[in-house]
Amino acid sequence: MATGVKADWDEKELRRDLFAFHRGDMDAFEALFRRHQRALYSWILRIVRNPATAEDLTIETFWRIHQAHARFDPARGFEGWARHIATHVALDWMRSRKTERERTAELADDFAAPALADAAVSAEIRQKTAAAFERLPPKLRIAAVLAVVEGQPHKVVAEALGISVAAVKVRVFRALRLLRKDLEQQGIRP
Amino acid sequence: MNAHEQEEDRIRQVLQQSLRPVGAEHEPNRDLWPAMLRRLDAKPASTPWFDWALLAGLVAVAALFPSAIPVLLYYL
Numbered sequence: 722m723a724t725g726v727k728a729d730w731d732e733k734e735l736r737r738d739l740f741a742f743h744r745g746d747m748d749a750f751e752a753l754f755r756r757h758q759r760a761l762y763s764w765i766l767r768i769v770r771n772p773a774t775a776e777d778l779t780i781e782t783f784w785r786i787h788q789a790h791a792r793f794d795p796a797r798g799f800e801g802w803a804r805h806i807a808t809h810v811a812l813d814w815m816r817s818r819k820t821e822r823e824r825t826a827e828l829a830d831d832f833a834a835p836a837l838a839d840a841a842v843s844a845e846i847r848q849k850t851a852a853a854f855e856r857l858p859p860k861l862r863i864a865a866v867l868a869v870v871e872g873q874p875h876k877v878v879a880e881a882l883g884i885s886v887a888a889v890k891v892r893v894f895r896a897l898r899l900l901r902k903d904l905e906q907q908g909i910r911p
Numbered sequence: 912m913n914a915h916e917q918e919e920d921r922i923r924q925v926l927q928q929s930l931r932p933v934g935a936e937h938e939p940n941r942d943l944w945p946a947m948l949r950r951l952d953a954k955p956a957s958t959p960w961f962d963w964a965l966l967a968g969l970v971a972v973a974a975l976f977p978s979a980i981p982v983l984l985y986y987l
Contacts, residue, residue, distance in 0.1 A: 779939065
């Protein structure tokens, strides 16, 4: 009973914060920041796969959220809207980094090596696959990393990217096809 | 399952073997709120002139060659 009362109170407090944030209230923004920063950080980390970058992009995401407070619709909820903004912040970063990566040829993926690897897939193939994946166009890579690597439902990925479920499937398909072609050009036939 | 689907399934497996899932249970190593406040206080950076020149160039290309619009959208 007490838990139910607390949940009701939390729900009311959240709704109050959402409406206050919409009006530009800074305290409400801080409350939303503290409530959602972990979830948004985790979401961005899944895409950029580097903790320091994910922290910077979390701040950038909340900055954009703050700038867009007047366009926020409290009736539609905060989480999905914020995740959509976070996804586009990460996508912008991937696009800007593409040129930099071409200059430095770096591969900065803190989650590249799996804990348990399939013996049939050699370390060299895994490394080359990770490198080839980095070379994919950002909008294909982001769909593939969320849907294939992170196992997110297509519907969630579609909402985050602001596209249809069918478009997510097409992007994943194209990403896998380009990845296969890239590996074949290196003489690897997975 | 046809050969094409098998190939797609195989490359999917290789990708999953090559990149470890990050998962949802992560949190920042530091309190991000102070950095957030600094970001909010910072003056917005002005748009460099060459960004405006690039935008003008893109608009010109789209106006002169409308058939190039899908190609431009693809690379955006």
